[in-house]
Amino acid sequence: MLQLATSRTKAMRKPKAPEANRARILAAATAEFAARGYDGASMDAIAARTRTTRALINYYFGSKERLYQAVLERVYAEIREAEEGLELDHLSPLEAMRRIVEFTYDYYVGHEYFVRIVVAENQARGRHLKRSPTLRTLNRPIVDRLAAVIARGQSEGTLRRDVDPVSVHMAIAALGMFNVTNQFTFGALFQQDMGAKGDVAGRRGIVADIILSWLVTAGVSAR
Amino acid sequence: MLQLATSRTKAMRKPKAPEANRARILAAATAEFAARGYDGASMDAIAARTRTTRALINYYFGSKERLYQAVLERVYAEIREAEEGLELDHLSPLEAMRRIVEFTYDYYVGHEYFVRIVVAENQARGRHLKRSPTLRTLNRPIVDRLAAVIARGQSEGTLRRDVDPVSVHMAIAALGMFNVTNQFTFGALFQQDMGAKGDVAGRRGIVADIILSWLVTAGVSAR
Amino acid sequence: MLQLATSRTKAMRKPKAPEANRARILAAATAEFAARGYDGASMDAIAARTRTTRALINYYFGSKERLYQAVLERVYAEIREAEEGLELDHLSPLEAMRRIVEFTYDYYVGHEYFVRIVVAENQARGRHLKRSPTLRTLNRPIVDRLAAVIARGQSEGTLRRDVDPVSVHMAIAALGMFNVTNQFTFGALFQQDMGAKGDVAGRRGIVADIILSWLVTAGVSAR
Amino acid sequence: MLQLATSRTKAMRKPKAPEANRARILAAATAEFAARGYDGASMDAIAARTRTTRALINYYFGSKERLYQAVLERVYAEIREAEEGLELDHLSPLEAMRRIVEFTYDYYVGHEYFVRIVVAENQARGRHLKRSPTLRTLNRPIVDRLAAVIARGQSEGTLRRDVDPVSVHMAIAALGMFNVTNQFTFGALFQQDMGAKGDVAGRRGIVADIILSWLVTAGVSAR
DNA sequence: AATGAATGAGGGTTCATTCAT
DNA sequence: AATGAATGAACCCTCATTCAT
Secondary structure (H helix, E strand, O other): OOOOOOOOOOOOOOOOOHHHHHHHHHHHHHHHHHHHHHHHOOHHHHHHHHOOOHHHHHHHHOOHHHHHHHHHHHHHHHHHHHHHOOOOOOOOHHHHHHHHHHHHHHHHHHOHHHHHHHHHHHHOOOHHHHHOHHHHOOOOHHHHHHHHHHHHHHHHOOOOOOOOHHHHHHHHHHHHHHHHHOHHHHHHHOOOOOHHHOOHHHHHHHHHHHHHHHHHOOOOOOO | OOOOOOOOOOOOOOOOOHHHHHHHHHHHHHHHHHHHHHHHOOHHHHHHHHOOOHHHHHHHHOOHHHHHHHHHHHHHHHHHHHHHOOOOOOOOHHHHHHHHHHHHHHHHHHOHHHHHHHHHHHHOOOHHHHHOHHHHOOOOHHHHHHHHHHHHHHHHOOOOOOOOHHHHHHHHHHHHHHHHHOHHHHHHHOOOOOHHHOOHHHHHHHHHHHHHHHHHOOOOOOO | OOOOOOOOOOOOOOOOOHHHHHHHHHHHHHHHHHHHHHHHOOHHHHHHHHOOOHHHHHHHHOOHHHHHHHHHHHHHHHHHHHHHOOOOOOOOHHHHHHHHHHHHHHHHHHOHHHHHHHHHHHHOOOHHHHHOHHHHOOOOHHHHHHHHHHHHHHHHOOOOOOOOHHHHHHHHHHHHHHHHHOHHHHHHHOOOOOHHHOOHHHHHHHHHHHHHHHHHOOOOOOO | OOOOOOOOOOOOOOOOOHHHHHHHHHHHHHHHHHHHHHHHOOHHHHHHHHOOOHHHHHHHHOOHHHHHHHHHHHHHHHHHHHHHOOOOOOOOHHHHHHHHHHHHHHHHHHOHHHHHHHHHHHHOOOHHHHHOHHHHOOOOHHHHHHHHHHHHHHHHOOOOOOOOHHHHHHHHHHHHHHHHHOHHHHHHHOOOOOHHHOOHHHHHHHHHHHHHHHHHOOOOOOO
16 A cells, blocks of 8 residues: 555656655655654655655655654545445445444554554644644544434334444444554454454454444443 | 652752662663653653662663663552452442442553553563563462453353453453553544543443443343 | 865855765775774764765765774785885895885875774774685785895895785884874873984984894894 | 693682782782783773672772782792703703703793783883883893803804893894794784794794804904 | 855763762 | 762764754
């Protein structure tokens, strides 16, 4: 996903294609920031991944911070686009809900760099996200999709009434992300293979069960 | 736990309190690593928090890495101790389960530095945890407690049979941690106050509901 | 070779003479390493000698070790070049031999920094020399010259047969270097001015006598 | 030679014998300074070799510089003592001369640390030696022995008249020391095993030949 | 439009020494 | 007499950024 590397002949060493250069740098930066976090990432390492120089990166993006901002915007744009592809109208509310859970879960497992960038941004206390007009007004189709499904289920009577789409998304995201974000500590402490190396289908099924059990049930009286 | 040293004038050179110094450094380092992650943390900043010098820190801990390791061990030791205080025998399985969820949830909200250190360690791909014999063999009482409760509930017939304690802990941890770890991005994107500033009781209730719905249900057939 | 940069005001920021800068740094480093040895030399002191900064030196050479390596290679390249200038064909073997001794002796006296760098490298147990492909394959013309002269003398009958060029070079180098390397201890202990401050012509004559006596004689029976 | 290590029972861990402590530190310091030079040596490393602490070393010796001074004095005292053991009166001048050469040569090969300390001191431009009253007035029996032998040989007519003992000692020292001091560079450049690992007897024989050829000859006319 | 040269600030670490006890 | 605690200075190196061209 992060590979662009269009083939280059030796004769024309420099592509002189600003667009392509920008994209290549962005891809390299995404990988580097995901791998090492904001502070851990080095402009030199990013330059090395693109076979260009630090100076060029600053020339294109201005600074490390602005480069990171661009990365952040890109990874959120990507997930937004993916979410737009979700087609749920032909499914029953329960089926649709399971589909959403599985889609989200798989996206995290398959796009670990997205998860790691999100973690990095939270480590920075959301500083860059707040500063980005693009991101502050980003709407996430998944929430709309969820809202529609929930509404359908509620009017059908198959889903409980006292839930809001954001809370449901939060639960799905939490269960899906943890599997990636905490794979190293949780994995080591409890001897589990997690993330892409774990039992993806199995854990995804558990997460779907958790979400669906919650949404169909009328509530548990333990108090 | 994170409070600074009592103020000292520059005139009185030697506090002569190695134990206290060590503890103070550890506390300062915990705060700094939690705030900025491993790479972002600076030995100078830690020293400043303790009103001592980088040299002293290295005198006590040897290096940034070993200091971080000490912090990591301490925060895990703390949660372990807290988990040991959980008394559940007098509660019904469902009550006990809700208690565990609430305890865990509250611990994360109340010990944000723990959560942030765990995040930092995962960002480092668990490198330091793997190296620490203490941590590699750490058992977490919460899992034993969970196992006991689940067993009780299963023999009673109130809890489903096809769950293992580690998966349950993973779900509880995921739902609780997300609220802290992702508070900045999720909060900004969906206009929610999260973490300690959010509706703690409300969200904790939702998490408990999710877990309990899952455990009491026989499963949902959406496929 | 060791002279400093031409003075520059602080106002004119960029000299833009990378070649010259490199050379200046190398010269300063040679002087510093010769004066203080590898460990004793400080990057700051070298920077001060060039009116630049440590960072620039690392920009050019990468690290203290690589800078030292460059110095080592340069001083050996220099002596090699000087040795290539030796013209001996028109001299009789004995005359040629005396010329070699005098050349070598004078080179050490006149290039004390070379001798001190060699000493520093031996103090480091030849670590850097071993690592340098350039140096490991360096051939020293002086040995070829010596071999030719010895062969001529042997076929003429004026030089003894049982000597090899490397041993002869070793003896010449030993007698010449000691005068420089040990000038401080030997000079102080035996109240002698040595090195460039001593009786250069006189000692050089003695060394030539020693070498020539050895090579023309058939051997001494003291046992 | 540098091992003192009198056996210690576990009961009396601390020998509390200032003399022995001093000696042990001195031995460790000799080894460390010889191995790494003045700047390269670390007080910590010396302390580690003695299983004591830096503070104790400073307590005994005052500073790194004074410790080094003590080492310097000790190694010169040792060679002086060894030289006093030389008995030459029963030998012919030529035999005695050969004996002196061999003794000196063997001493250097067998006491490499002495040679390395002398090198270190010359690297420091003899600074410490000059400051030491003990060393500044040190007479070296070897020169007296040499003077006596030369005088005997001259009156006998077997040795040339135009040599002084200090020059002869210088030549012997030069040829002997080089074999140790330059073993790493010369050895690597000319593929020779030198120092204690080389052909000790062979090279020693060459050195004796060189010195004796020189002293018995009337001089060579190459000019 | 693009880049090699250059730099100031700050990074973590080592070290010889001091000092109270 | 002996030592653990503490420190300031200096160490080498990395870094994001600037600037002239």
